Amino acid sequence: ADAAISVTDLTVAFERAGKTIRAVNGVSFDVAKGETLVLIGESGSGKSVTLRALMRLHPERQTRQTGSIRINRQDVLKMDRRQLRALRGKKIAMVFQEPLLALDPVYTVGQQMIECIRTHHQISAQQARALAIAALEAVRIPSPERRLAAYPHEMSGGMRQRAMIALALSAQPEVLLADEPTTALDATVQIQVLILMRELQKKLGLAIVFVTHDIGAATEMADRVAVMYGGRIVEEGSIGDILHHAQHPYTLALLKSRRHGMERGKPLDVIRGSPPDLANLPPGCPFAARCDQVMAHCATSVPPTTRISQSHRVQCHLAAA
Ligand code: SF4
Numbered sequence: 001a002d003a004a005i006s007v008t009d010l011t012v013a014f015e016r017a018g019k020t021i022r023a024v025n026g027v028s029f030d031v032a033k034g035e036t037l038v039l040i041g042e043s044g045s046g047k048s049v050t051l052r053a054l055m056r057l058h059p060e061r062q063t064r065q066t067g068s069i070r071i072n073r074q075d076v077l078k079m080d081r082r083q084l085r086a087l088r089g090k091k092i093a094m095v096f097q098e099p100l101l102a103l104d105p106v107y108t109v110g111q112q113m114i115e116c117i118r119t120h121h122q123i124s125a126q127q128a129r130a131l132a133i134a135a136l137e138a139v140r141i142p143s144p145e146r147r148l149a150a151y152p153h154e155m156s157g158g159m160r161q162r163a164m165i166a167l168a169l170s171a172q173p174e175v176l177l178a179d180e181p182t183t184a185l186d187a188t189v190q191i192q193v194l195i196l197m198r199e200l201q202k203k204l205g206l207a208i209v210f211v212t213h214d215i216g217a218a219t220e221m222a223d224r225v226a227v228m229y230g231g232r233i234v235e236e237g238s239i240g241d242i243l244h245h246a247q248h249p250y251t252l253a254l255l256k257s258r259r260h261g262m263e264r265g266k267p268l269d270v271i272r273g274s275p276p277d278l279a280n281l282p283p284g285c286p287f288a289a290r291c292d293q294v295m296a297h298c299a300t301s302v303p304p305t306t307r308i309s310q311s312h313r314v315q316c317h318l319a320a321a
């Protein structure tokens with residue numbers, strides 16, 4: 001099947017204050033139509049940077065990007081301004097963690113939705129209004145006509161996030177990118193929004209790339225999971241591969257931290273040490289300094305990618321042995 005998104009050997013580096021920050025270091029993945037890939041990892045693992053690269057949102061001047069990002073067989077890294085404008089919003093849309101930052105406080109939800117729709121479709125304001133109402137209905141916002149007249153601050157956090165999803169979907173994209181879209185919400189609302197995203201995906205056949213640091217959210221959303229560390233995908237598999245047959249010591253630590261995190265309300269804290277300095281990456285495995293199974297050659301040689309099965313691959317010297 002044709003992939004909706006196909007990323008090959010992507011690198012993203014930022015030039016800042018005379019330093020080169022190597023945020024993404026050779027990432028490859030495909031996402032099919034109707035499929036959700038979850039990118040999971042700690043902050044600084046490269047997941048958000050990867051996601052933003054898919055829409056080419058990084059400031060061009062201080063960023064170096066190599067590899068290829070094909071969406072509908074077109075390489076995003078080679079697009080000109082006009083092609084990028086057509087891509088953003090129309091083919092591909094994004095929802096962020098805090099919708100208040102993305103929604104403009106001085107315009108009503110309706111004004112913003114109608115403007116967004118009309119930017120991407122040549123239709124009348126009235127037709128756009130009808131589409132906006134349909135989009136709010138699709139995300140189960142009650143009395144959508146009345147909601148169009150509301151300002152963002154007049155809605156609850158969960159409703160705002162649903163309105164953002166409606167806004168993102170109102171241009172009828174094929175790809176949805178989501179960066180921690182439910183992290184700011186409380187647990188029950190979080191689950192409702194995730195279930196809603198899944199339902200919309202089924203209905204619309206969306207390809208979704210979903211970034212999170214939370215295994216619970218990953219379990220709810222994922223068909224496949226890519227575990228990121230030090231700007232690399234260190235393990236990728238189906239949600240079943242990752243939950244039940246994880247091989248990479250970092251993935252295993254993540255899964256363990258979840259069980260602790262549930263009690264402490266602070267996931268990921270239980271992995272000792274801190275992530276590598278992206279301006280000064282170690283020459284070997286990026287996880288070597290924190291790995292409880294580290295071997296002598298881990299510090300000097302980057303582990304190769306080993307295929308465990310058709311759906312499952314891992315970058316660790318243990319799996320290669
Ligand atoms: Fe640990 Fe070595 Fe595997 Fe890296 S390559 S995760 S240091 S065992």
Ligand code: MG
Pocket residue numbers: 043048
């Ligand atoms: Mg982030």
